[in-house]
Amino acid sequence: MFDYINFILFATSTPILVNIAFRHPYSWLHTILLAQAFAVFFSFCSLIDAIFVQPFLFSSLRELPTAGQDPIWTRLFKEPTGDQLLRFMRQSPSSQIIRYFGVLNSERLLLTDPKDLKQVLDSEAYEFGRSYLIRRLLSPINGVDGQTPGPDNAVEILKWLEKTTFQVIVTAVFGTTTADIQTHIEDLLAEFRDAFSISSGLHAQAEMAWETILPSHLFFGLIPLDDVRKAKSSMQGIKAYCQKQIAKRRLEYTPESRKLPDKNILDTAIKSEDLSDEEILQLCTTFLATGYKTVSVAALLRTEVRRHFPAPGQAGSPPFKPDLLQNMPVLTAVCNETLRFAPLVHLTFREARTDILLSGSNQVVPEGTILAISPWAIHRSPVYWRGGESSVGFSSTSHTACPSPSTWDMTRWLLDKKGGARMQCSFMPFGRGPRSCIAETFARDEMAILLAALVGRFDFSFRSSGRDGNATPEDLRVSFGVAAKPVKLIVRAQPVDGW
Ligand SMILES: *[C@@H]1O[C@H](CO)[C@@H](O)[C@H](O)[C@H]1NC(C)=O
Numbered sequence: 001m002f003d004y005i006n007f008i009l010f011a012t013s014t015p016i017l018v019n020i021a022f023r024h025p026y027s028w029l030h031t032i033l034l035a036q037a038f039a040v041f042f043s044f045c046s047l048i049d050a051i052f053v054q055p056f057l058f059s060s061l062r063e064l065p066t067a068g069q070d071p072i073w074t075r076l077f078k079e080p081t082g083d084q085l086l087r088f089m090r091q092s093p094s095s096q097i098i099r100y101f102g103v104l105n106s107e108r109l110l111l112t113d114p115k116d117l118k119q120v121l122d123s124e125a126y127e128f129g130r131s132y133l134i135r136r137l138l139s140p141i142n143g144v145d146g147q148t149p150g151p152d153n154a155v156e157i158l159k160w161l162e163k164t165t166f167q168v169i170v171t172a173v174f175g176t177t178t179a180d181i182q183t184h185i186e187d188l189l190a191e192f193r194d195a196f197s198i199s200s201g202l203h204a205q206a207e208m209a210w211e212t213i214l215p216s217h218l219f220f221g222l223i224p225l226d227d228v229r230k231a232k233s234s235m236q237g238i239k240a241y242c243q244k245q246i247a248k249r250r251l252e253y254t255p256e257s258r259k260l261p262d263k264n265i266l267d268t269a270i271k272s273e274d275l276s277d278e279e280i281l282q283l284c285t286t287f288l289a290t291g292y293k294t295v296s297v298a299a300l301l302r303t304e305v306r307r308h309f310p311a312p313g314q315a316g317s318p319p320f321k322p323d324l325l326q327n328m329p330v331l332t333a334v335c336n337e338t339l340r341f342a343p344l345v346h347l348t349f350r351e352a353r354t355d356i357l358l359s360g361s362n363q364v365v366p367e368g369t370i371l372a373i374s375p376w377a378i379h380r381s382p383v384y385w386r387g388g389e390s391s392v393g394f395s396s397t398s399h400t401a402c403p404s405p406s407t408w409d410m411t412r413w414l415l416d417k418k419g420g421a422r423m424q425c426s427f428m429p430f431g432r433g434p435r436s437c438i439a440e441t442f443a444r445d446e447m448a449i450l451l452a453a454l455v456g457r458f459d460f461s462f463r464s465s466g467r468d469g470n471a472t473p474e475d476l477r478v479s480f481g482v483a484a485k486p487v488k489l490i491v492r493a494q495p496v497d498g499w
Pocket residue numbers: 332335336417418419427444445
């Protein structure tokens with residue numbers, strides 16, 4: 001990547017040195033202005049070079065099959081989404097690597113070969129760094145816009161789910177013992193919305209765009225953007241809250257309390273005794289941030305749920321057992337299918353740390369190349385998933401009955417334990433390899449339990465969302481931020497008696 005700091009030093013010091021060498025033919029003011037003009041001019045040139053010249057004329061990868069994209073000025077500040085990557089894959093079904101351009105026309109390689117995926121994510125994961133794109137954007141989604149509660153029991157369900165999932169993660173991190181957490185949850189949630197609103201929409205896109213060329217902290221540190229300031233102060237609020245909790249738990253910690261069963265992340269960290277306060281703080285904020293939003297909506301499973309789950313609040317009901325979830329095929333199928341159809345992380349990037357040979361496609365990629373892997377596209381690709389084939393053949397195996405991978409249909413998981421996956425890496429809603437999601441089990445269980453509780457009690461129907469206010473899941477408009485989520489989802493919730 002372009003070494004901007006050295007460049008600026010060079011650009012500004014040259015005129016000054018020249019001025020000294022020639023015994024001050026210019027005044028200092030002129031020299032400094034000249035230095036600045038120099039820096040601005042070359043910044044501009046390097047931008048033009050990076051956007052228009054390098055990708056087309058000098059890139060060593062320009063022979064690779066390249067996706068047909070819209071004209072450059074319409075997509076200069078946009079990163080293609082999972083949906084678009086899926087289109088690229090459909091356009092050139094036989095390519096193992098597809099070259100395309102992201103923000104500021106920077107070059108990316110979309111990996112579609114299963115062997116390459118395995119190499120990059122798993123077997124040689126440490127040859128590939130998490131790219132800056134991921135580091136910048138690894139922060140959850142903004143809050144939901146204020147919605148007035150509609151008539152006929154319509155609720156903006158995302159908002160509810162946001163709060164519930166937030167409560168779940170806060171409880172996991174701090175435990176339930178601290179009563180004041182539950183009363184502070186609204187404030188904390190508000191801080192979180194502010195802290196992360198910047199990583200969504202246009203701002204994130206613009207920030208990401210600059211990051212591909214220049215280290216953005218140089219700029220964003222200087223420009224007093226309102227959002228940035230707000231996000232910073234919110235982040236400080238969250239940190240202060242966590243620090244208070246850590247200090248409190250430290251005080252409460254005694255050798256006897258060590259024997260108490262660990263029920264939350266914070267106590268476990270304190271008891272382990274080998275983490276500093278700073279590290280624990282990092283741990284808490286990371287868990288809170290990443291667990292802040294994990295949401296899914298699925299079809300009805302009320303019968304199964306009611307048969308297996310004790311009704312909430314029912315006196316004398318048997319206690320909930322974790323292995324209950326394993327015996328619920330419909331709930332499992334709905335969750336798996338939802339994770340397949342709309343994986344939260346629709347796109348991830350890796351950056352080659354050295355020149356390296358990708359073994360599947362037999363392509364050498366130079367150091368610094370950004371490799372894109374899109375679970376969204378892979379999860380819907382017929383190369384990776386059985387189904388949708390016209391059942392012309394006579395041997396009507398269960399596989400031909402598989403529904404097409406481009407529709408949401410949970411029956412695929414009832415027909416086949418693997419859901420009709422053709423390969424090991426067909427299904428990776430939580431990533432794969434050493435950098436896969438550490439909280440996969442947590443997230444899966446949370447999703448299943450939340451869904452079971454909601455569906456057990458309520459009958460949901462769409463009121464307005466997606467296109468034409470009358471959406472099937474396929475029609476939902478999806479916003480592809482860090483995590484994919486519906487743009488808007490308003491449902492009618494009708495309580496169903498008997499549970
Ligand atoms: C489907 O979901 C269940 C429960 O979350 C999980 O144990 C199972 O591994 C999933 N299937 C696949 C192929 O991931």
